[in-house]
Amino acid sequence: MRALTVTALLVCLAFSMASAQAGRDLNQESKILALERIEKVQAFAARDLKTLDAILDDAFVEVDPEGRTLTKAELLARVQMVESLQYTLDAMVVRLHGDTAIATGLYRIKGIEHGKPLLRRGRFVDTWLNKNGRWVAVACLMTPASQ
Amino acid sequence: MRNAAFIVMVILMAAECPWLLAQQSDQSGTAAAIRALEHEWVEGQSRNDNRALDLIFDNALVYVEYGNLVSKGEYLSRIKWIAGSQLSQIVMEDMSVRIFERTAIVVGTYRERFVGTGKAQVKRWRFIDTWIYKKSGWVLVAAAAAPMPQS
Numbered sequence: 001m002r003a004l005t006v007t008a009l010l011v012c013l014a015f016s017m018a019s020a021q022a023g024r025d026l027n028q029e030s031k032i033l034a035l036e037r038i039e040k041v042q043a044f045a046a047r048d049l050k051t052l053d054a055i056l057d058d059a060f061v062e063v064d065p066e067g068r069t070l071t072k073a074e075l076l077a078r079v080q081m082v083e084s085l086q087y088t089l090d091a092m093v094v095r096l097h098g099d100t101a102i103a104t105g106l107y108r109i110k111g112i113e114h115g116k117p118l119l120r121r122g123r124f125v126d127t128w129l130n131k132n133g134r135w136v137a138v139a140c141l142m143t144p145a146s147q
Numbered sequence: 148m149r150n151a152a153f154i155v156m157v158i159l160m161a162a163e164c165p166w167l168l169a170q171q172s173d174q175s176g177t178a179a180a181i182r183a184l185e186h187e188w189v190e191g192q193s194r195n196d197n198r199a200l201d202l203i204f205d206n207a208l209v210y211v212e213y214g215n216l217v218s219k220g221e222y223l224s225r226i227k228w229i230a231g232s233q234l235s236q237i238v239m240e241d242m243s244v245r246i247f248e249r250t251a252i253v254v255g256t257y258r259e260r261f262v263g264t265g266k267a268q269v270k271r272w273r274f275i276d277t278w279i280y281k282k283s284g285w286v287l288v289a290a291a292a293a294p295m296p297q298s
Contacts, residue, residue, distance in 0.1 A: 067273040067295035125291040141275040
């Protein structure tokens with residue numbers, strides 16, 4: 001009887017812990033989704049370099065739809081050169097791996113760069129790291145729509 | 148007094164050196180292991196070796212191929228059913244590895260040779276792959292590539 005009680009308690013504890021972990025994961029996924037929206041949609045459109053500087057890790061690297069690599073400094077410089085930018089994200093999914101998160105989704109960029117109209121759409125894959133309790137983006141690849 | 152402080156400082160710095168050297172050695176060892184895994188992927192694909200690929204791909208792998216999202220199951224299924232000669236041939240070019248404790252980011256380029264509309268074509272791609280160290284070792288959790296302009 002005692003063994004049964006102990007087993008039941010252990011099972012309840014296990015379910016409780018799993019449920020708590022699932023809740024924490026959902027919370028982290030929501031944070032990443034919010035950061036994607038703050039980073040891409042709002043900060044890029046507003047050319048908010050301060051927010052972008054905080055969100056992007058110093059070792060951040062981007063591969064743009066033309067296959068070019070950009071460091072954090074190069075990306076921030078590029079943001080300043082865009083005259084207007086409208087960024088739309090869709091179908092975002094976040095996969096957590098401990099302190100690393102992979103965010104994927106569809107992007108649509110519309111704007112003016114160097115006086116010329118800019119229109120791009122495709123899929124992105126971002127890698128985020130949780131460093132000392134704060135999520136930062138370390139990599140981003142943007143690829144054109146189905147080729 | 149000043150000499151004593153200087154000597155203490157030198158001793159402390161010397162004590163840190165082995166640790167720093169060990170860290171650098173760890174990082175270069177990890178980078179070499181990741182590069183080897185990248186090559187293992189290419190070779191595994193060319194051999195239709197699903198078992199080898201299954202070991203290095205995480206079950207939640209995010210793989211973007213020609214702009215489409217492909218799951219691990221879908222990718223392995225395709226490798227299984229298409230003869231090696233019909234798969235595109237991949238030649239890795241340069242790659243850089245950044246280590247963040249248990250996460251590694253690989254940025255590089257590769258040439259893809261495939262047969263399209265009856266003739267062989269070569270396309271270059273720039274990729275970012277993310278590897279994570281889990282219980283079974285380093286596994287690929289994300290891979291994507293963007294086409295480079297034809298030179």
